[in-house]
Amino acid sequence: MSENREFxxxxxxxxxxxxxxxxxxxxxxxxxxDSRLHFACSLVVLTNRGxxxxxxxxxxxxxxxxxxxxxxxxxxxxxxxxxDSDRVFKTWLLTSIVSLRATEHKGIGTLHLLDTSHxxxxxxxxxxxxNNAHRLVERFLDLKESDKEKADATLSxxxxxxxxxxxxxxxxxxxxxxSLFRLFKFARPWTGMVILGFLLSVGSIAAGLxxxxxxxxxxxxxxxxxxxxxxxxxxxxxxxxFGLAGASLLAWLLGWARTYVLAWVSERVSANLRTxxxxxxxxxxxxxxxxxxxxxxISRVSTDSDRICYFLSxxxxxFGSDVLMIIMTAGILLSINPFLALVTxxxxxxxxxxxxxxxxxxxxxxxxxxxxxxxxxxxxADTIPGIRVVKAFAQEQRExxxxxxxxxxxxxxxDRINTTWSFFGPMVTLLTDAGLLVVWIFGAWQVxxxxxxxxxxxxxxxxxxxxxxxxxxxIRMVAAVQRTAxxxxxxxxxxxxxxxxxxxVNPIIPGRFRGEIEFSQVGFRYGxxxxxxxxxxxxxxxxxxxxxGPTGAGKSTLINLVCRFYDVSEGAxxxxxxDIRRFSxxxxxxxxxxxxxESFLFYGTIAENIAYGKPDATRSExxxxxxxxxxxxxxxxxxxxxxxxxxxxGQFLSGGERQRIGIARALLIDPAILILDEATSSVxxxxxxxxxxxLENLVQGRTTIAIAHRLSTLRRADRLVVIERGHIIEVGRHxxxxxxxxxxxxxxxxxxxxxxxxxQG
Amino acid sequence: MKNFHEKNDxxxxxxxDVDLKxxxxxSRDSLGRLVLCDQEGREHIDVKPIRIFPISDPEHWxxxxxxxxxxxxxIEDLHHLPGRVRHILSEELGVRExxxxxxxxxxxxxxxxxxxxxVETDRGETCFILNDEDDIHRLSFYRILIIDAYRIxxxxxxxxxxxxxxxxxLAHYI
Numbered sequence: 014m015s016e017n018r019e020f021x022x023x024x025x026x027x028x029x030x031x032x033x034x035x036x037x038x039x040x041x042x043x044x045x046x047d048s049r050l051h052f053a054c055s056l057v058v059l060t061n062r063g064x065x066x067x068x069x070x071x072x073x074x075x076x077x078x079x080x081x082x083x084x085x086x087x088x089x090x091x092x093x094x095x096x097d098s099d100r101v102f103k104t105w106l107l108t109s110i111v112s113l114r115a116t117e118h119k120g121i122g123t124l125h126l127l128d129t130s131h132x133x134x135x136x137x138x139x140x141x142x143x144n145n146a147h148r149l150v151e152r153f154l155d156l157k158e159s160d161k162e163k164a165d166a167t168l169s170x171x172x173x174x175x176x177x178x179x180x181x182x183x184x185x186x187x188x189x190x191x192s193l194f195r196l197f198k199f200a201r202p203w204t205g206m207v208i209l210g211f212l213l214s215v216g217s218i219a220a221g222l223x224x225x226x227x228x229x230x231x232x233x234x235x236x237x238x239x240x241x242x243x244x245x246x247x248x249x250x251x252x253x254x255f256g257l258a259g260a261s262l263l264a265w266l267l268g269w270a271r272t273y274v275l276a277w278v279s280e281r282v283s284a285n286l287r288t289x290x291x292x293x294x295x296x297x298x299x300x301x302x303x304x305x306x307x308x309x310x311i312s313r314v315s316t317d318s319d320r321i322c323y324f325l326s327x328x329x330x331x332f333g334s335d336v337l338m339i340i341m342t343a344g345i346l347l348s349i350n351p352f353l354a355l356v357t358x359x360x361x362x363x364x365x366x367x368x369x370x371x372x373x374x375x376x377x378x379x380x381x382x383x384x385x386x387x388x389x390x391x392x393x394a395d396t397i398p399g400i401r402v403v404k405a406f407a408q409e410q411r412e413x414x415x416x417x418x419x420x421x422x423x424x425x426x427x428d429r430i431n432t433t434w435s436f437f438g439p440m441v442t443l444l445t446d447a448g449l450l451v452v453w454i455f456g457a458w459q460v461x462x463x464x465x466x467x468x469x470x471x472x473x474x475x476x477x478x479x480x481x482x483x484x485x486x487x488i489r490m491v492a493a494v495q496r497t498a499x500x501x502x503x504x505x506x507x508x509x510x511x512x513x514x515x516x517x518v519n520p521i522i523p524g525r526f527r528g529e530i531e532f533s534q535v536g537f538r539y540g541x542x543x544x545x546x547x548x549x550x551x552x553x554x555x556x557x558x559x560x561x562g563p564t565g566a567g568k569s570t571l572i573n574l575v576c577r578f579y580d581v582s583e584g585a586x587x588x589x590x591x592d593i594r595r596f597s598x599x600x601x602x603x604x605x606x607x608x609x610x611e612s613f614l615f616y617g618t619i620a621e622n623i624a625y626g627k628p629d630a631t632r633s634e635x636x637x638x639x640x641x642x643x644x645x646x647x648x649x650x651x652x653x654x655x656x657x658x659x660x661x662x663g664q665f666l667s668g669g670e671r672q673r674i675g676i677a678r679a680l681l682i683d684p685a686i687l688i689l690d691e692a693t694s695s696v697x698x699x700x701x702x703x704x705x706x707x708l709e710n711l712v713q714g715r716t717t718i719a720i721a722h723r724l725s726t727l728r729r730a731d732r733l734v735v736i737e738r739g740h741i742i743e744v745g746r747h748x749x750x751x752x753x754x755x756x757x758x759x760x761x762x763x764x765x766x767x768x769x770x771x772x773q774g
Numbered sequence: 775m776k777n778f779h780e781k782n783d784x785x786x787x788x789x790x791d792v793d794l795k796x797x798x799x800x801s802r803d804s805l806g807r808l809v810l811c812d813q814e815g816r817e818h819i820d821v822k823p824i825r826i827f828p829i830s831d832p833e834h835w836x837x838x839x840x841x842x843x844x845x846x847x848x849i850e851d852l853h854h855l856p857g858r859v860r861h862i863l864s865e866e867l868g869v870r871e872x873x874x875x876x877x878x879x880x881x882x883x884x885x886x887x888x889x890x891x892x893v894e895t896d897r898g899e900t901c902f903i904l905n906d907e908d909d910i911h912r913l914s915f916y917r918i919l920i921i922d923a924y925r926i927x928x929x930x931x932x933x934x935x936x937x938x939x940x941x942x943x944l945a946h947y948i
Binding site: 632645648650652653723 | 825826827850911919
C-alpha cells in the first residue's frame, strides 16, 4: 500500500558505527534531491540525541550518486574504509534544534531545521520520500514533547504508515519465463486431466515411433534377402504390415484423445485466467481506471488471455510432445547404433545455440510489437466512443493519421521480427538437411563396410527425418513462447496490482446507517498535489449539505472520499462514528446512492437499468422508484415501456431522461447516504425543474451531499459548505452566508448576474 | 442483468396493493374512444392503456394514461378486474400493442445485412428487412427480440420451441 521502505536491517547495523554509544536511531529519511534539485541521495537520521545528516560532497564530480548512494555507503562501510571520502557528516544535538518542519510546494518537499534565530540546514525531497520525512518530523516532535520517555523506543523495523498513499507500485517485473510458469498454477484444478493428457502424449508418440522400427526387419529379413534370391517366409510380411497398420492406428487414436484432453484443459485455464483478471479489475480503485487506457485494459483481458490459451492448447502441447519425441528417438537411435546416432545428432547443439541467440532478438521484438498493438487498440477505444467530438471538430484526418502512425509502428515492429525470422527458419532447414546428408554419407560408408544393414540405415533415415522435422517445429515454439510470455506478463500485471482501497482483515459489515458523516482533519493527496487539507465537518443524519466552490477546489474529491473511491491520506472519515476503512467495502457502498452528472446506462432494458443496484427488485418497486424520479410517464411513452432496450450508452434518451433513470436507480436501493454530483448541470433549466422535483423525493430522510454550480439547485440545503483550494472557507445557511459578504456572497452575485444576463439576452 | 426477468416472475403473487386502484369504470363512447371514470367520478376521455412490461410480463401491469400521456390508473393484474372492463381493456390492448411472435423462420435472403427475413408469426406470414446484426437482441438466453428496418419489433419467446430449420437459420446470429 505504502511505498515507504523499511529501514534496511544491514544498513541499520552499519549506521550504528556512526553513532555514539547510547545513541539509538529513531527515524530515518533519505532526501533524494540536493539544494539545486538535482537527484542526489543523502540520509538524515534522527536519534535520541540529535540529528545526523550524511550528504555527498557538493563538488563531487560523479553526480550519479543518486539512488546507488546508500548502497555505496553500505558497501564502503562493510569494507571498513573511512566513510567520509566522498561524503560529509553533520550532526546537531537535540538541544540545539528548536524546530524541524516539512513543507511542500509543487511536489517538492523541504525539511527545515531551525534554531532560535537561524536556518541550520535544509533538505529537499520528492514525494517518494514524503512519508518518511513526515514520520521523522513526527518522531522529532514526540521526542521534544516527552523528552526521554519515547526516545527509548527504537525504530521499529516493520512499522507501517498510517497515512495511506496512492502509490501502489506492483512488484518488480519478473522475467518472462516466470510469468509462464505462473500459468501452471491456474491449471491446478485440472491436474488429473493434465496427467492424463501427458500419458496420452507419451503413448501416442511411442506408437508413432514403432513403424520405422518395423521397417528394419522388413527390409533386412524379407525384402533384401528376397531380392538377392534367397527364399524367405512371406508369412512374416503379413505380420510386419499388420504391425505397421496397428501402430499407425493406435497413434491416431491416442493423438486424437491427447489433443482433445489438452485443449479442454487449456481452454479452462484461460477462462479461469480471464475471470480472475476481470474480477481483480473490479477490485481496483477508480484511480486505476483513470490512469490506464480502456483499450489497453480490454486487450489485456481479451486478446492477451486468448493468446495464452492458444499457446497452451497448441504450442505447449506440441512442444511437450516434441521434447518427448526427441528424447525417445534419441534413445532408439542410440540403442540401434550408438556411433551412427552420435554422428547424426551432431548439428543438434548448433541449432540449440542458434535458437538461444535468436530468442533474445525475438523477445525484444515481440514486446515492442505487443506494445505497439496495444497503442493501436487504444486509439480505437479512444476515438470510437468520442466519435461525436471527432466529427464535430472535423478531426477525422488527424485521427486517421494517428491511427496510421500507430499502425506503422506495428508494421515496423513486425517487420523487424520477420527479418530475423525469415533468416532463421530456412537456416534451420539447411541445418536439418545437413544432418540428413551426414547420415547418408556415414550410413553409406558403414553399409559399404558391412557395419550396418540397409534396414538399419532406412530406419535411421526415417527417424532422423522426423527428429529434425519436429526440431524445426520446436524452434518455431521460441517465437510463441516469447509472445505468450509477454502476454502473460501483461495479464499478471493486472492481477498483481494491489488495490489502493484495501479491505481490512476483519471488516465490519454494516447494516443500514443512520447517516452521520464526520470528516476529522481529513487530508488527501493526489500524487504529490495536496487536494484536500485539514477538512473538519460533521454532518447530522438526514441533513442536506451543499458543496460550493470553484472548479478544482476539491468538491468532487470530498465526494470520492465519502464513496470510498479513494482512501484519505490523513485524518479519518467516519460514518456513524466508525472509520469507514473498517467497513467492508461492499456493505458500505450498499448504503450509498449516487447520481452523477451523466448517468451511465448499461445495455439492457430500462427496468434492468433502474434495478441495477438491486437486481431482485420487484416490478412494483421499480415502478415506484421510477414514479418518484418522475420517470414513469416518459418511460410509458417509449415503444416497449419498461422493457425498452437502451442503446450502448442510452443514446436515444435525452440527458434529462437518462438523469431521471439515474435518480430512480439511486432511489430504488434506498440509501442512507445520498450523493449528488452535479446531478442537474448537464440539462436545461426546464428539465432541471422537473429533476429537482424528483430529487426532492430522493433527498427525503437521507443524509445528502450535493455539488452544484447553479446555486439555485442547492436552495433546499440545510447548510452550505464553501470550499476553496482544498479548505473549508465558510459553512452556514444561505442567508447567513450572504450576510457574511464572503466567498459565497461573491459566488451568489456572479450566479445571479449570469441568470440575469441570460434572461436579457 | 440478463436473467432478471426470469427471477422476477416469482414475484407475481406478492402484489402491491398501493398500485391497484379498484372502483373505476371503463366504457367506449360513440366516437369509439375509451372513457374512464375514476373513483372520484371524474371522466377521462380518450384514455390509452399501455402495457408497462410488454415483453417480460405482458399479462400484468397495465397503465391507463389520459390523452396528454399522464397516468390515470395503474393496474397490476388484469384478472382482478370486473369482466366487462377486462374485456374492453384486452380488446384495446390487442389493437394497440403490436408485437408479432415469430413461430417459424422460413428463410433469410442473405448471410449479410441488410437481409430479408421470411417468417411466420402469430399474426400471419410476413417478411421484413433486417438492417443490422445488432438489431437482434438477446433478452435472455432463449428469448430473442428482432427489430426490423422500420423499427417494428418481433419476438421469439423461446428459441427452443422453434423447429430445427428455423433454429439453424437463427444460429448464425446468436
